[in-house]
Amino acid sequence: YKPSLSRVSTRAKTVQYDDTCPVFRLQPDEERPREEVACRRTDFVPGSCRIMKELFADKETANCSHQLSRMICETKNYNPAKPEMTCRHDLCSELSAVVIGIYNEDMGVNQWKKFKSTAEAMLFINQELLTDWRTYHHGYCFIRCLGHDGRKISQLLILPPVLRTSSNSPKKLKNKHALNVNILLLDSVSRHHFYRTLPKTINTFIDLNTNVFKTGHVFDFELVQGIKSRTFESLQALFGGEAFNPLKPFSSFVLPPKAVDFNKTLGHFKEFGYEILYLEDMCWKWEWGLVKELRALNKKALFTERVNLFLEAVKRSGIDRIDVSYSSCDILQENRVKDMFHGPATICYNGIHQHYYLLQYIEYFITRFSFLQKPLFSFLMLDTNHEDTGLRLKQLDEDLAKHVSILADQQNTVTFILSDHGNNYGQFVSMTTESQIEIFHTTLFMIVPDTAAILLGEEKIKSLHTNQRRLISLLDIHHTLKGLLPPFGAKDGKILKDGINTDGLLSPVSASRTCNSIPRIPPNFCICQDFEKPALSDSRFALYAEFALGQMNHEILQQQRASKNSQKGYVACQKLIGVRFDNGKVHEDKNETIVKFDLYIKAPESAGHDEEKYFVVINFRSQVDTALTLVGVDRLTPYSPYEVCAADNVDLRLCICDLENGHEASILYWKNVLTPSVSWTETNFSSIHESCLYFIKRHYTSGIVLAVGNTCPHVQYDIEFDFLTVNMYSSSVMPVNVTLWPGTEKLLTVGFQKAKGKPWKYKYSLNYRAIPLQDKSTLN
Numbered sequence: 001y002k003p004s005l006s007r008v009s010t011r012a013k014t015v016q017y018d019d020t021c022p023v024f025r026l027q028p029d030e031e032r033p034r035e036e037v038a039c040r041r042t043d044f045v046p047g048s049c050r051i052m053k054e055l056f057a058d059k060e061t062a063n064c065s066h067q068l069s070r071m072i073c074e075t076k077n078y079n080p081a082k083p084e085m086t087c088r089h090d091l092c093s094e095l096s097a098v099v100i101g102i103y104n105e106d107m108g109v110n111q112w113k114k115f116k117s118t119a120e121a122m123l124f125i126n127q128e129l130l131t132d133w134r135t136y137h138h139g140y141c142f143i144r145c146l147g148h149d150g151r152k153i154s155q156l157l158i159l160p161p162v163l164r165t166s167s168n169s170p171k172k173l174k175n176k177h178a179l180n181v182n183i184l185l186l187d188s189v190s191r192h193h194f195y196r197t198l199p200k201t202i203n204t205f206i207d208l209n210t211n212v213f214k215t216g217h218v219f220d221f222e223l224v225q226g227i228k229s230r231t232f233e234s235l236q237a238l239f240g241g242e243a244f245n246p247l248k249p250f251s252s253f254v255l256p257p258k259a260v261d262f263n264k265t266l267g268h269f270k271e272f273g274y275e276i277l278y279l280e281d282m283c284w285k286w287e288w289g290l291v292k293e294l295r296a297l298n299k300k301a302l303f304t305e306r307v308n309l310f311l312e313a314v315k316r317s318g319i320d321r322i323d324v325s326y327s328s329c330d331i332l333q334e335n336r337v338k339d340m341f342h343g344p345a346t347i348c349y350n351g352i353h354q355h356y357y358l359l360q361y362i363e364y365f366i367t368r369f370s371f372l373q374k375p376l377f378s379f380l381m382l383d384t385n386h387e388d389t390g391l392r393l394k395q396l397d398e399d400l401a402k403h404v405s406i407l408a409d410q411q412n413t414v415t416f417i418l419s420d421h422g423n424n425y426g427q428f429v430s431m432t433t434e435s436q437i438e439i440f441h442t443t444l445f446m447i448v449p450d451t452a453a454i455l456l457g458e459e460k461i462k463s464l465h466t467n468q469r470r471l472i473s474l475l476d477i478h479h480t481l482k483g484l485l486p487p488f489g490a491k492d493g494k495i496l497k498d499g500i501n502t503d504g505l506l507s508p509v510s511a512s513r514t515c516n517s518i519p520r521i522p523p524n525f526c527i528c529q530d531f532e533k534p535a536l537s538d539s540r541f542a543l544y545a546e547f548a549l550g551q552m553n554h555e556i557l558q559q560q561r562a563s564k565n566s567q568k569g570y571v572a573c574q575k576l577i578g579v580r581f582d583n584g585k586v587h588e589d590k591n592e593t594i595v596k597f598d599l600y601i602k603a604p605e606s607a608g609h610d611e612e613k614y615f616v617v618i619n620f621r622s623q624v625d626t627a628l629t630l631v632g633v634d635r636l637t638p639y640s641p642y643e644v645c646a647a648d649n650v651d652l653r654l655c656i657c658d659l660e661n662g663h664e665a666s667i668l669y670w671k672n673v674l675t676p677s678v679s680w681t682e683t684n685f686s687s688i689h690e691s692c693l694y695f696i697k698r699h700y701t702s703g704i705v706l707a708v709g710n711t712c713p714h715v716q717y718d719i720e721f722d723f724l725t726v727n728m729y730s731s732s733v734m735p736v737n738v739t740l741w742p743g744t745e746k747l748l749t750v751g752f753q754k755a756k757g758k759p760w761k762y763k764y765s766l767n768y769r770a771i772p773l774q775d776k777s778t779l780n
Helices: 048-056 118-129 191-197 199-212 231-240 263-271 303-317 323-334 354-371 392-408 427-431 434-440 450-456 458-467 474-483 539-560 640-644 669-674
Strands: 006-009 014-017 098-104 109-115 140-146 152-158 180-186 217-220 275-280 376-382 413-419 444-448 578-589 592-602 611-621 628-635 684-689 693-700 703-710 715-726 728-730 736-740 745-753 761-772
Touching: 014 048, 048 191, 048 427, 048 434, 098 118, 109 118, 118 140, 140 323, 152 323, 152 354, 180 354, 191 199, 191 392, 191 434, 199 217, 199 392, 217 458, 231 263, 231 474, 263 275, 263 303, 263 474, 275 323, 275 354, 323 354, 354 376, 354 392, 392 413, 392 444, 413 474, 427 434, 444 450, 444 458, 450 458, 539 578, 539 592, 539 611, 539 628, 539 693, 539 703, 539 745, 669 703, 684 761, 693 761, 703 715, 703 736, 703 761, 715 728, 715 745, 736 745
Parallel strands: 180 376, 180 413, 275 376
Antiparallel strands: 006 014, 098 109, 098 140, 140 152, 217 444, 413 444, 578 592, 592 611, 611 628, 684 693, 693 703, 703 745, 715 736, 715 761, 728 745
């Protein structure tokens, strides 16, 4: 197609962008051996590369210049054999005490020690905090005093790790050549977004491969298929080794049905005496991050109970320490937020980005434990890009590039830099369907220094090279982690379910692998070319959309039934009204067809925009009684704003409510039934009983939609419906028996044409019984 041009005006200049797509890979094409593989990345959506440039190219991001950075103490030249801090004596006022705050894990608070001078505080840091077996800290402390100008100085000082007085000496390794494992997980970063926002880091990768490594390499895995567009399932795949897909889906705003099985991976490393570090930039006292992944969240409990609940869950998971993670509570509080989702533009403490502190501690941890000859497994998760603009990630680039250079020098450490999924939010999601591919096209770079490469051996390094251009997932990475444990290669050559090697990427992945062999949790897009073929948004897709809408509205009512409003129709969360659908795709496999499309729902006037966007997946099977099954629904537009008005017992992803009137519901809730569920075609309402029970019909060229609705607040109906057809599929098993509460609408069936070009017809029978309701609560 012909590249289209657009102009983006800035104060300084007008930039003209075309739709030429960049090359997102470390190795130029001319240096790449050609190989026939079943999966090649799907082509860019026309226009998407121009949009990428408009949104992300040459855009400046926020920094920490709004905060004054004053460093009371720091280490000049870090020596893991004898760490030492030096402090400035000219920053704190002579009239001010110097206080040092150390986090007490058992109490969940900082405890403060007071010193007369900076010199006295420095003595305490070096003799107590930097000496093994003495005062245990969590890799950091706060230093505070008043400056000469009377303003408070508060520094977060990262400290090298020390050994606990109560720790047991680890078991001896069965093989003296142990490889350390280090993982950096970047939340909400697609492979392409990594390339376009972290150029200094990419250049560092290229420089390492070109000028530094001899036997080692930075591996760039080009085809990593996402498991699901959510962190919990991604962590469960990485650590638990499974694609967790319970029969009953659960919202991000509730506790998962089980904790992430960290021990399925970490337990193996602990058997070999590894020290396990887990770091995150979230605050455990709030509702996101590790506290939720471990199901250790109970905000209604006493604080002391919450502390114990979290500590016990961390211990059960196989994690030895979370150390500097605890500082995230103080940092987020300083920035006046409880989490970094959807803002602010930058998160800083004492004029320094939050990520810098965490990366610094990882460096201290690896170098210190390597010096002590103790094997380690470190994990850091950064949520920097979990926001709407996609620009905050740029703040990480310079620090990450330096961090990568340091990691490359840790000869016994293999580092994985990966992501769980791409960004679910922002303008890129609303402007192009390319964003949906990016959500499931995730990042994986693997840094294997020279010594580590020698320890792994030529065959495994050759496999890593080969697998860079084959389709893989987090499940392969899970088994790769286990494959790094000594003795290397103990389980080589064995193939597990779905064609996964027992040592993951350390053996060749099949070149014929497609998304059929990757367990994916719907709704999900395959990143392979032509796996899912575009389809016309015709009347058949309108029927699919009708079915999805009916199921979604039914689910809202079902979830309300547990509440005091169980006999009412839509209350706080309104009936979803479809306005359009597009981006249809199909994948045919034996006797079933997977149908995917975007469904647009009318937004309330208080939202400030016209539509909410959903990604819908339906399974169509011609050989069963119920031809259609709603497999999955994901909301692509932000839904957290609706938390202020949503019903507590309704999945927030489904809820659209009045942002201005909060939880107040209209007393005319039953009148919603006479509002058509879709606006793209005409709806016929015909009264069956006393202008209360209505039969609802929408006719399409390839099928019919039949429903019933109850508009009266004082009566319920028991309905029996049967549907007889010629050349038609039905979405429901017949007969249908349903109880129709006041103000509710029930989709009876979606009937659609079997053989194109042949006529279709139907007839139905409908019987009802009206039951007067005495409970006056249904009236208000």
